[in-house]
Each structure stands twice: as C-alpha cells, then as structure tokens.
Amino acid sequence: xxxxxxxxxxxxxxxxxxxxxxxxxxxxxxxxxxxxxxxxxxxxxxxxxxxxxxxxxxxxxxxxxxxxxxxxxxxxxxxxxxxxxxxxxxxxxxxxxxxxxxxxxxxxxxxxxxxxxxxxxxxxxxxxxxxxxxxxxxxxxxxxxxxxxxxxxxxxxxxxxxxxxxxxxxxxxxxxxxxxxxxxxxxxxxxxxxxxxxxxxxxxxxxxxxxxxxxxxxxxxxxxxxxxxxxxxxxxxxxxxxxxxxxxxxxxxxxxxxxxxxxxxxxxxxxxxxxxxxxxxxxxxxxxxxxxxxxxxxxxxxxxxxxxxxxxxx
Numbered sequence: 005x006x007x008x009x010x011x012x013x014x015x016x017x018x019x020x021x022x023x024x025x026x027x028x029x030x031x032x033x034x035x036x037x038x039x040x041x042x043x044x045x046x047x048x049x050x051x052x053x054x055x056x057x058x059x060x061x062x063x064x065x066x067x068x069x070x071x072x073x074x075x076x077x078x079x080x081x082x083x084x085x086x087x088x089x090x091x092x093x094x095x096x097x098x099x100x101x102x103x104x105x106x107x108x109x110x111x112x113x114x115x116x117x118x119x120x121x122x123x124x125x126x127x128x129x130x131x132x133x134x135x136x137x138x139x140x141x142x143x144x145x146x147x148x149x150x151x152x153x154x155x156x157x158x159x160x161x162x163x164x165x166x167x168x169x170x171x172x173x174x175x176x177x178x179x180x181x182x183x184x185x186x187x188x189x190x191x192x193x194x195x196x197x198x199x200x201x202x203x204x205x206x207x208x209x210x211x212x213x214x215x216x217x218x219x220x221x222x223x224x225x226x227x228x229x230x231x232x233x234x235x236x237x238x239x240x241x242x243x244x245x246x247x248x249x250x251x252x253x254x255x256x257x258x259x260x261x262x263x264x265x266x267x268x269x270x271x272x273x274x275x276x277x278x279x280x281x282x283x284x285x286x287x288x289x290x291x292x293x294x295x296x297x298x299x300x301x302x303x304x305x306x307x308x309x310x311x312x313x314x315x316x317x318x
Contacts, residue, residue, distance in 0.1 A: 006279050008085075009179035009207040011152045013121060015048040015085055017273060017298050019209050021284035022049055026066025027056035028286045034070045035077075040288045042084070044295050050182075050209065050282055052089035052126055053096065053111050064093045068114035076116045086115060087209075089126035089156065099129035101140040108144055122180060123150040128158040134165045135173075142175035154180035156211070160200045167204055178206065182282070185210035187219060187249050187268060187310060188241050190318040201277045213281040214268055215241050220293075221250055221257075221264035245316040252313035256306045262296060269297030271310050 005014040020041045025034040038049070051071055057064035068088060075081050088111050091099055096107035111120065123144065125137065144150040155163055155178050163181070170177040181201060185193040189212065201208055214220055216237035223238060224247070240246075253264040260267070265283075272281040285291040302310075311318075 007207070008122065008152065008279065009205055010177075011122075011179045011207075013085055013152070015280060016046045017280045018046060018269070018294060019048045019050045019087075019280045019282045020046055021211070021282045022051035022067045022071055023055045024067075024284045024286050025051070025055070025070040026062060027059050031070050031073070033287055035074050036288045037285050037291060038071070038074050039078075040291050041285075041295075042080070044291070046295070047083060048085045048087070048280065050087045052092065052124070053107055053114075054089070054092040054094070054126070057094050064095065065110070065114050068111055072114050072116035081117055085121045086117070087122035087124065087154065088115065088120055089124035091126035091129065099125055099132050099137045099140075101132075101136055104137075104140045105144075108149055112149060119149055119151060121151045122154050123152070124154045124156050124180075124182060125158065126156055128162055130162075134162065135169050138166050138169045138173070138175050142170065145176040152176070152180070153178045154182060154207075156182035160196050163200060163204075178204075180207040180209060180279070182209045182211050184212050185272070185278075186213050186215045187253070187271060187314040188215050188246050188317050190314060194318060198277055207279040208277050209280055209282050210272060210278060211282050212237075213272055213283050214265060218242075218246065219250065219253060219264060219268040221254055224250065249310070249313045249317075252309050256302070256309055260300070260306070262300060263293040265293040266296040266300055267302070267306075267310070269294060270300040270302050271307065273297060273300075274302055274307055 006017050051067045054064045055067035056062050090104050090107040096103050141153045153176055183193045183197055218238050218241040253267050257264045257267040269281050272278050283294045
C-alpha cells in the first residue's frame, strides 16, 4: 500500500480510472470491473463529474452515477477511496465559488455519499483569483464534504501559488497532483513538475498512463487506430518515435512473459515520484494486465531499454 501525500490515506499502488463507465463500458460491465478490482486488493477509484459528457446522448455525471450505485449496492463506502473532479462538467464549468459548491453537491448526490476522499480542481480557471479558489475548496474540507484536495491540469506557478496561500491562511493544502505522464509523454512532467512535487510532498497519479491504449501494443500502424473509440487521442503518438517505444515495450514484455500494458505501468511504478498510475479497464478481461504491474519489478536493464526508446519524449 502507498500513502496519498500527507493525507494518511492508504491506497493500492494502482488507481482504477472510471472514465470508461457510461462510455465504452455499460453499467453491468463497469460493476464487474469494480468487483474484480476490489477482490484483487484495489481500493482507489478515480472519476470526474464531466465523465462521460463527450459521448452523444450523455450529459456528464454518468461515471459518478454508475460508481455511486455500485457503492450503495455493495455497502462498501468505508473501504474504498473515491476521487472525483470539478471544473469541466458542461453545467459546472470553472472554479468560481458558487460553481464549485454546486458541483460538489451534485457529485455527492450522484456518488450517493456524504464525502469525497480526494477532490480535484480538474482544470485551472485563471479568471478566478487563487485565494478564492483555495478558500472554496477549504470550505468543503471544513464542512466535511471533502477529505483532501488535489490538482490537475494546472501550471506549476499556479500550484505554488495555491499552496502558498493555503499555508499562509491556514487553509487545507492540496496533497496530490494528477499529471499527463507516460513513456511517450515525459518532458512536461519531468522538467516542470517533478521539482514542485518533491518540494511540496505531493502524491502523483499520472493520467493517460497507457497513452489512450497506445502503449498496450495493439496499435502497430496508423491504420490500426482507424475507427477506434480513442482514435482522436492517439494521433500524436502514431509516429516512428512512438512506434519505437511500442517495440521496446514488446521486447521487454516478451522476455518477461508479461504484456506490454503491464510493462508500461510497471515502468511508471519505478519512477521515484509516482504514487500510483491511473489505468482503466473496459472489461474484466483487461484487468489482470493492469494489476500485474504492481507485482512486476523491472530490472535496471529493462528500465534502460524503455527509457532509451522513449528519450525523444523526455
């Protein structure tokens, strides 16, 4: 188990991303994935109020709704750690005080819970003074509706400002960061965020750990992504440098008798600032490769193979 920053909350070293719930996984499939994840020792589930508003016919909140019904039916709220986010739901955009307060209430209702373990500012809102943003999140903590605060898609400068204000004013201080980070997207996090994470002792939960499925190895040519649900998200990876990383993962995975998915997640777990990577499973059959990463310890030689191949992205 690992600890979320200074929160004292202990979690399994893999976070289950719930972005597929209500999108590529229907409710029955989603509940099966959740059951299997918990049965394997998992306890940390990551969603957002805007999931999956991009799907035709959806309005946002579908993932939280599925998760909330599962928690109610299983009566397991005290044994799972739930993270959700505010700022990008079609009806609750931005981080203005009234918006965050209303969005939090809507999330609590959909999740059928009295509290959110980890509440993210999903995207920055530079139209709102940081002191106001820090204050409204602190208010949710003081009211017992949120246990801890986390950040995503925010510049290092703005994160530093939030933490400075919170510390100076005696407000709740953010404990975690969710950055975009994987073998084909390294530079921004490693150069701009690692020093900040180390300075403030933040937990780190990388999103897009598998680069929208690209690092699973199922895309070997640009044509393989044609018609894929995540096709638009894959375009920037479909390059010679990207495919070189896929080849390196295949080499390491084949030698170890594991999948490329497992190898990609295991690499993230070797990174000193990473607390737990985020990964999604559309079906139960996809889950074992994710879980196997927790038990896979890559050698120095294997890490070197992957890092050499991914150096164009660092």
